[in-house]
Amino acid sequence: MTALSLKNICKSFGAVSVLKNIDLTVEEGEFVVFVGPSGCGKSTLLRVIAGLEDATSGSIEIAGSLVNDIPPARRGIAMVFQSYALYPHLTVHDNMALALKQEKQPKTEIAERVDEASRILSLGDYLQRRPSELSGGQRQRVAIGRAIVREPKLFLFDEPLSNLDAALRMNTRIEIAKLHRTLKASMIYVTHDQTEAMTLASKIVVLRDGRVEQVGAPMELYNNPANRFVAGFLGSPAMNFFPAEMVGGRKGTVAGVRPEHLRISQTGRLAGTVVHVEKLGGDTNVLVDIGTEDNLTLRLFGQYDIEAEAKIALDFDDNHAFAFDQNGKRI
Amino acid sequence: MNKARSNLLNSFAAHAVLITYTLIALFPVFVILINSFKTRKAIFREPLSLPNADSFSLIGYETVLKQGDFFLYFQNSLIVTVVSLFLVLLFGAMAAFALSEYRFKGNTLMGLYLALGIMIPIRIGTVAILDLMVQTGLVNTLWALILVYTAQGLPLAVFILSEFMRQVSDDLKNAGRIDGLSEYTIFFRLVLPLVRPAMATVAVFNMIPIWNDLWFPLILAPAEETKTLTLGSQVFIGQFVTDWNAVLSALSLAILPVMALYVIFSRQLIRGITSGAVK
Ligand SMILES: Nc1ncnc2c1ncn2[C@@H]1O[C@H](COP(=O)(O)OP(=O)(O)OP(=O)(O)O)[C@@H](O)[C@H]1O
Numbered sequence: 001m002t003a004l005s006l007k008n009i010c011k012s013f014g015a016v017s018v019l020k021n022i023d024l025t026v027e028e029g030e031f032v033v034f035v036g037p038s039g040c041g042k043s044t045l046l047r048v049i050a051g052l053e054d055a056t057s058g059s060i061e062i063a064g065s066l067v068n069d070i071p072p073a074r075r076g077i078a079m080v081f082q083s084y085a086l087y088p089h090l091t092v093h094d095n096m097a098l099a100l101k102q103e104k105q106p107k108t109e110i111a112e113r114v115d116e117a118s119r120i121l122s123l124g125d126y127l128q129r130r131p132s133e134l135s136g137g138q139r140q141r142v143a144i145g146r147a148i149v150r151e152p153k154l155f156l157f158d159e160p161l162s163n164l165d166a167a168l169r170m171n172t173r174i175e176i177a178k179l180h181r182t183l184k185a186s187m188i189y190v191t192h193d194q195t196e197a198m199t200l201a202s203k204i205v206v207l208r209d210g211r212v213e214q215v216g217a218p219m220e221l222y223n224n225p226a227n228r229f230v231a232g233f234l235g236s237p238a239m240n241f242f243p244a245e246m247v248g249g250r251k252g253t254v255a256g257v258r259p260e261h262l263r264i265s266q267t268g269r270l271a272g273t274v275v276h277v278e279k280l281g282g283d284t285n286v287l288v289d290i291g292t293e294d295n296l297t298l299r300l301f302g303q304y305d306i307e308a309e310a311k312i313a314l315d316f317d318d319n320h321a322f323a324f325d326q327n328g329k330r331i
Numbered sequence: 332m333n334k335a336r337s338n339l340l341n342s343f344a345a346h347a348v349l350i351t352y353t354l355i356a357l358f359p360v361f362v363i364l365i366n367s368f369k370t371r372k373a374i375f376r377e378p379l380s381l382p383n384a385d386s387f388s389l390i391g392y393e394t395v396l397k398q399g400d401f402f403l404y405f406q407n408s409l410i411v412t413v414v415s416l417f418l419v420l421l422f423g424a425m426a427a428f429a430l431s432e433y434r435f436k437g438n439t440l441m442g443l444y445l446a447l448g449i450m451i452p453i454r455i456g457t458v459a460i461l462d463l464m465v466q467t468g469l470v471n472t473l474w475a476l477i478l479v480y481t482a483q484g485l486p487l488a489v490f491i492l493s494e495f496m497r498q499v500s501d502d503l504k505n506a507g508r509i510d511g512l513s514e515y516t517i518f519f520r521l522v523l524p525l526v527r528p529a530m531a532t533v534a535v536f537n538m539i540p541i542w543n544d545l546w547f548p549l550i551l552a553p554a555e556e557t558k559t560l561t562l563g564s565q566v567f568i569g570q571f572v573t574d575w576n577a578v579l580s581a582l583s584l585a586i587l588p589v590m591a592l593y594v595i596f597s598r599q600l601i602r603g604i605t606s607g608a609v610k
C-alpha cells in the first residue's frame with residue numbers, strides 16, 4: 001500500500017509560488033529523504049503533508065484516504081521538529097502522553113506506549129524531568145518519543161539533527177536508522193546534510209525552487225544523476241564541472257567528473273596549478289586551478305605531499321565522466 | 332589587574348547613579364509617609380523631620396477611616412483596577428494572538444486600527460462616552476469605569492503583545508496542532524506562559540494610570556457607593572481648607588495595594604520559564 005501520495009501539489013504564499021506541481025509517492029515502510037538547497041520548499045512541503053499549511057491545489061492521500069480537509073491531528077502522522085518544540089510546562093512523560101490523552105486513549109494503553117517508547121529511546125531515567133532540565137540530545141529523543149507513541153502511519157522529520165553537535169548527530173542518525181528498521185514505519189525526513197540523506201534514505205527526493213529534480217535510491221542518484229544540479233548537489237566534495245571542449249568533447253556542453261575519479265597523470269588532459277591542499281589524514285583534497293571559473297577538486301586516498309603553486313596535470317577515465325547540455329540536462 | 336580595577340570603578344559608578352535615582356524617586360513617597368504620622372502643626376513646622384514623641388499623631392488616619400466610606404472606596408478602586416487589567420490582558424492577548432498567528436485578509440490593517448488608540452487619548456471622547464453611559468444606564472456603576480479603562484488599555488496591550496507573540500516558536504504551536512490541541516489550548520497553555528513577561532509589562536503600565544485616575548470616576552461614577560479611592564480622597568482637599576493629615580494618610584494607604592500588585596507582576600517579569608521550550 002502507498003503510505004503517501006501527492007498529486008500535482010502547488011503552494012503559494014500570496015504571489016510567491018513556493019511549491020510547483022509536486023507528484024510523489026511514498027511506499028509503506030520506505031524512508032524518503034527530501035534534500036535541496038535552503039529555501040527550496042522542503043519544510044513547506046512537509047507542512048503541507050502534515051496539514052499545517054493548506055495546499056493551494058493538488059491532492060494529498062495518506063494510507064489511501066484523501067486528507068486535504070482533515071486537520072493535522074487526525075491525519076495519522078507525527079512530526080519531529082528541528083527546534084524540538086517540547087511543551088515546556090510538561091514533564092517528559094506528559095510530553096509523550098499528551099497526544100494520546102487528546103485521543104482519549106485508555107490509561108493503560110497510554111502507560112504501555114510511553115513505557116515502550118522510553119525503553120526504545122532509553123529515556124527511562126528522565127521521565128519526570130522537564131525539557132529545560134535535559135541536554136539537546138535528550139530533548140531530541142523526547143521529541144522522537146512523542147512521535148513514536150502515536151504509532152502514526154507516517155513519520156515526518158524536519159531537520160531533526162541540525163541542532164546537535166557532530167558526534168551526537170552521528171549517534172542519533174544511527175538510532176533513527178535503527179528505529180526505522182524496528183518500527184518498519186514509513187518516514188519522510190528533511191535534511192540538507194548529504195551524509196544523512198545518503199545513509200538513511202531508501203529513496204531520495206531532490207528539490208530545487210519548489211520542483212522535484214529527481215527521485216531515486218541514493219546510489220542511483222549518485223551514479224546516474226538526471227541533470228547537473230543533482231550531480232553537483234549529491235557527493236562531497238561536489239562534482240567538478242568544466243567545458244567539455246577542454247577534453248575534446250562537443251562545444252557548448254559541460255563535462256562532470258567526481259573528485260575521486262580524477263587522478264594525477266603527467267600526460268593528463270587538464271593542466272593547472274595547485275591552489276590549496278587539504279590533508280584530512282584518510283584522504284587528501286587538492287584544489288587545482290585549470291583556468292575555469294571554479295577550481296577543480298581532486299580527492300586522493302591516503303596522504304600525499306603536494307605543495308601549493310605546484311604545476312600539475314589531471315586525467316580521468318571517460319566512462320566515469322558525465323556530460324550535460326547548456327540547460328544542465330544529462331546527455 | 333587593570334581590568335579588574337576598571338570593572339570595580341564601572342560598577343561603583345553604575346551603583347552610584349542607580350542609588351541616587353532611587354533616593355530621588357523615593358523621596359516624595361518618604362515625605363508623604365512620615366508626614367502622615369505627624370500632627371498638623373508639625374507637618375508645617377518641620378516637614379522633613381521624622382515623627383517624634385511630640386509630633387506623632389494618628390489623627391490623619393482616624394479622620395480617613397471615620398470620614399466617608401473609605402473601605403468601600405478602596406474596594407471600588409481595587410475591583411475596577413483588577414477587573415480592567417484582567418480584561419485588557421485577556422482581550423489584548425487574544426487579539427494579539429490572532430494578529431500574529433493567522434494570515435487573513437486585512438490583517439495588517441486590523442493591527443493598525445487596533446493600535447490607533449495609542450495615539451488618540453481616550454479623554455477626547457469623554458462627552459460621547461458619558462452620553463453612551465447615560466443611554467445604557469451604566470452611569471454610576473463600576474462597569475462604566477471598567478469598560479472605559481479596558482478600552483483605554485487595549486491598544487498598547489495589543490501592540491506590545493503581538494510583537495512578543497510573533498517570537499513564540501512556530502514549531503511549538505504546530506506540535507500542539509499535530510497532537511490535537513485546540514487553538515484555545517494552544518493559546519492558553521503554550522503561548523501565554525511564554526509571553527508572561529510581556530503580559531506583566533502591560534499590566535504594570537496599565538495599572539498605575541487606572542488606579543490614579545480622577546477624570547473618569549469624577550465624570551462617570553461620582554456617586555457615593557461607586558467612588559474610587561482617588562476620588563474619595565478629594566473630599567479632604569477643599570477650596571479654602573485642606574485637611575493635610577487626612578490627605579497624606581489617604582495617599583499612604585493608597586500606595587499599599589498598587590505596591591502589592593506591582594510585586595506580583597514584577598516577579599513574573601523576572602521569571603523566565605522559556606528556557607528549554609525550544610532549542
Ligand atoms: N509563511 C510564509 N509566508 C511567505 N513565504 C514563506 C512562508 N513560509 C515559507 N515561505 C517561503 O517559502 C520558501 C520555502 O521555504 P521553506 O521553509 O520550505 O524552505 P526550506 O527548503 O525548508 O529551507 P531550509 O533548508 O532553510 O529550512 C522560502 O523562500 C520562504 O521564504
Ligand SMILES: [Mg+2]
Pocket residue numbers: 042043044
Ligand atoms: Mg526548513
